[in-house]
Amino acid sequence: MDNGFFCKQCGMVKARCVCPKGNTETTKKPETSRNMTPEIKKLYPDVEDEIIENFPFSSPRKGQFEIISRINDAMDDGYKYIILEAGTGTGKSAIATTLANIYQPAYILTMTKQLQSQYSQEFGYPMVKGRANFNCKDAGLEATCDMGTCQTIPSSQKFVCEYGITKSPFDDGSSAFMDAYGSPIYFRSGDACNYWRQKARAVESPITLMNYDYALLELAYVKHFGKRQLMVLDEAHNIEDKLMRRLEVNIFNNSLRKDIKTTIPRNMMGYEDPKEWTLFIQAIYQDYKDLNVKELPKNKADRINRTKLRLSELMSNLEEHPDNWVVDTTPGGASFKPLKIDVYAQERLFQYADVCLFMSATILDHELFCRWLGIDPEEVYYLRINSSFPASSRPVHIKSVGPMSQRAIRRTAPKTIPILEKIIEHHKYEKGLIHTHNYKCQQYIMKHIKNPRLMDHDSKNREYKLHEFERSKEPKVFVSPSMSEGVDLPYEKCQFQVIYKVPFPYLGDKQINKRKAKDPKWYAYKTVMTLLQAYGRGMRAEDDYCETYVLDGNIKMLFRNRLYKSLVPEFFTEAISKD
Known part of the structure; x- marks a missing residue:
C-alpha cells in the first residue's frame, strides 16, 4: 500500500511535505512490516499473507493475528457490524490499521484530536481537522482559518481568496479532490490554503483519520467525503454520547435577541413537554429564513444557516418521535435533547461505510450496546478478548468512608x-491521579x-496541565474530574490512583433523569x-x-444491586484486594 511520501523532518506521510520545519525533501515511507514479511510468514504459516503484509509493525503482540483473522473472516462472511471488546494491551490500534489497510478506502474515528494525532504519528495516515487548527495565509498568519478574510467578509462583496478552492479549473491551479458527489474541486493556485490542503489530502487518502465531532458534522452535512468500505470506530462506548450531543439543539x-430581535416568552420557560414548544420553534425558524445572509460576514452567515438547519431538523424530530425528546430550560434559554439515538445512528453515521468495526475495552454487554445504537444483533459479529494483565x-x-452521594x-x-493524606504519603515517591468526577x-x-x-486544572487549561x-x-498527584478516559499514563507516569467518587451520571440533568426512568439498566451501564x-x-x-483506591462507599452497590452486578466484569472484581 502506498499512502504517499514520508517526511524525514516531521515524520508525516503526505503528498508533499509542508511541515513547519520547512523540509521539502521526500522519500518513500519505510516499510518495516514488509521487510520482515518472509520471517513472519515462517513464524505464522496459518495466517493469510494479506494480513501479514498489511500489519504495521515488524512483529505482532500475542493474539493479534488471531483477532485480525477472525474479524477478517467475519467481514468475508458478510457481517455489517463487528464489535471487538478488548482491554488495554491488546494492540487495538494495530488491529484497526491492518484491517483498514486491507479494506481501504477506510475511516478511522477517534474520540479526540489528541488520539487522532497519536494514530497519525504512529501509522502515518493523514488526519482532517477544522479551520480553527490552521493559520490563515491571507491574514498573514495573524488569524486562524475560521477567522480569516474568507470567513469574515460578507458574501455580497464577492471576495475571492487566491489560496482557496473553486469548482472551475485554473491554469496555475491544480486538482484538489473529488467530493462525495463525484464533482471535482480545484485549488486556485499552487500555494493553497493550509486548511484546504490538509482536507484535500484526507479526502484523497485511502485511509483517513477523523475525530467523532468532525465526522458527524462533515459526513452528514458538508459531504466532501463519500462512503467507504470500512469505518473503524475507536472508543466505541462513547458513540451514543457523541450522537446525543450532535442532535442536541x-x-x-x-x-435570538442578536439575530432576530426576539426572546423566549417567560411563560414558556415552565413548559416541560417539547410538543408545547412546536409553534415557537416554527416561528423563530421562519424569522431565521427571512434573514438576508448575503450582507453578513460569511462565518456569521454560516452560523445562521446552521441554525436554520438545526431548527428544521428539530421540528422534524419532534414531529416524528415526540416522546423521545426532553426540554431543559435555564434562565438564558432552552435545550432540546434526545433520550435515545437508536433511530438516528444509522442515518447520521453508520451508513457511511459498508462495514463498521466498533472497538472498546468497555462494551460490557454487547446486546445492550446494539439495542441502544439501533443495530440488529443478527448483523453483528461479537468478539471479546480478556485482558492479559495480571x-x-x-x-x-x-x-x-461511606456513601458520597x-x-x-x-x-x-x-x-x-x-x-x-495517608495514600499520598504511602506513595510519596510515585506519581498519582485522583478521579473526583466533578469540579466541586x-x-x-x-x-x-x-x-x-x-x-x-480547570476546563480551559486541562490539556496544558495534563x-x-x-x-x-x-x-506529582493530579486531581481531576475529567481524566477517566482518553488519557494514557503508563509506568512511572501514574503508579497509583484514587476513585474519589463513583461516577454516577448527574440526575439533575433532565435528559439523564428521564432516560434512567425509562431504562434503569442504561444508568447502571454508564456508571460501570x-x-x-x-x-x-x-x-x-x-x-x-x-x-487503585476507592473511597466512595457506593462502590458496594456494584456488587449487591443486580443491575450493576451483571455489568461488572471479572477483570475488575478479581483485582479487589482483601485488605
Missing part, C-alpha cells in the same frame, strides 16, 4: 481527607490538603463503564503496575 436568548499488578483497595457527601467528605470534589480536596505535590503532569519528574475507564488509566501494559 440549544436556543439561547442572547443569540490482577496482582492492578490491585483495587476499597477504603470506604449528593445527600451524604457533606458528612462523608471530611473523612476522605486523612485517608487521602476537586476543589474540596485542593482546599483541604495543602500538599505541594497536588496539582489541578502535559505538565506527564512531563514532570517530581511525584465510566468507573472501568478510570480504572484503566494507569495500567497500560502487561509489565506495568498501578494501585
Whole structure:
C-alpha cells in the first residue's frame, strides 16, 4: 500500500511535505512490516499473507493475528457490524490499521484530536481537522482559518481568496479532490490554503483519520467525503454520547435577541413537554429564513444557516418521535435533547461505510450496546478478548468512608481527607491521579490538603496541565474530574490512583433523569463503564503496575444491586484486594 511520501523532518506521510520545519525533501515511507514479511510468514504459516503484509509493525503482540483473522473472516462472511471488546494491551490500534489497510478506502474515528494525532504519528495516515487548527495565509498568519478574510467578509462583496478552492479549473491551479458527489474541486493556485490542503489530502487518502465531532458534522452535512468500505470506530462506548450531543439543539436568548430581535416568552420557560414548544420553534425558524445572509460576514452567515438547519431538523424530530425528546430550560434559554439515538445512528453515521468495526475495552454487554445504537444483533459479529494483565499488578483497595452521594457527601467528605493524606504519603515517591468526577470534589480536596505535590486544572487549561503532569519528574498527584478516559499514563507516569467518587451520571440533568426512568439498566451501564475507564488509566501494559483506591462507599452497590452486578466484569472484581 502506498499512502504517499514520508517526511524525514516531521515524520508525516503526505503528498508533499509542508511541515513547519520547512523540509521539502521526500522519500518513500519505510516499510518495516514488509521487510520482515518472509520471517513472519515462517513464524505464522496459518495466517493469510494479506494480513501479514498489511500489519504495521515488524512483529505482532500475542493474539493479534488471531483477532485480525477472525474479524477478517467475519467481514468475508458478510457481517455489517463487528464489535471487538478488548482491554488495554491488546494492540487495538494495530488491529484497526491492518484491517483498514486491507479494506481501504477506510475511516478511522477517534474520540479526540489528541488520539487522532497519536494514530497519525504512529501509522502515518493523514488526519482532517477544522479551520480553527490552521493559520490563515491571507491574514498573514495573524488569524486562524475560521477567522480569516474568507470567513469574515460578507458574501455580497464577492471576495475571492487566491489560496482557496473553486469548482472551475485554473491554469496555475491544480486538482484538489473529488467530493462525495463525484464533482471535482480545484485549488486556485499552487500555494493553497493550509486548511484546504490538509482536507484535500484526507479526502484523497485511502485511509483517513477523523475525530467523532468532525465526522458527524462533515459526513452528514458538508459531504466532501463519500462512503467507504470500512469505518473503524475507536472508543466505541462513547458513540451514543457523541450522537446525543450532535442532535442536541440549544436556543439561547442572547443569540435570538442578536439575530432576530426576539426572546423566549417567560411563560414558556415552565413548559416541560417539547410538543408545547412546536409553534415557537416554527416561528423563530421562519424569522431565521427571512434573514438576508448575503450582507453578513460569511462565518456569521454560516452560523445562521446552521441554525436554520438545526431548527428544521428539530421540528422534524419532534414531529416524528415526540416522546423521545426532553426540554431543559435555564434562565438564558432552552435545550432540546434526545433520550435515545437508536433511530438516528444509522442515518447520521453508520451508513457511511459498508462495514463498521466498533472497538472498546468497555462494551460490557454487547446486546445492550446494539439495542441502544439501533443495530440488529443478527448483523453483528461479537468478539471479546480478556485482558492479559495480571490482577496482582492492578490491585483495587476499597477504603470506604461511606456513601458520597449528593445527600451524604457533606458528612462523608471530611473523612476522605486523612485517608487521602495517608495514600499520598504511602506513595510519596510515585506519581498519582485522583478521579473526583466533578469540579466541586476537586476543589474540596485542593482546599483541604495543602500538599505541594497536588496539582489541578480547570476546563480551559486541562490539556496544558495534563502535559505538565506527564512531563514532570517530581511525584506529582493530579486531581481531576475529567481524566477517566482518553488519557494514557503508563509506568512511572501514574503508579497509583484514587476513585474519589463513583461516577454516577448527574440526575439533575433532565435528559439523564428521564432516560434512567425509562431504562434503569442504561444508568447502571454508564456508571460501570465510566468507573472501568478510570480504572484503566494507569495500567497500560502487561509489565506495568498501578494501585487503585476507592473511597466512595457506593462502590458496594456494584456488587449487591443486580443491575450493576451483571455489568461488572471479572477483570475488575478479581483485582479487589482483601485488605
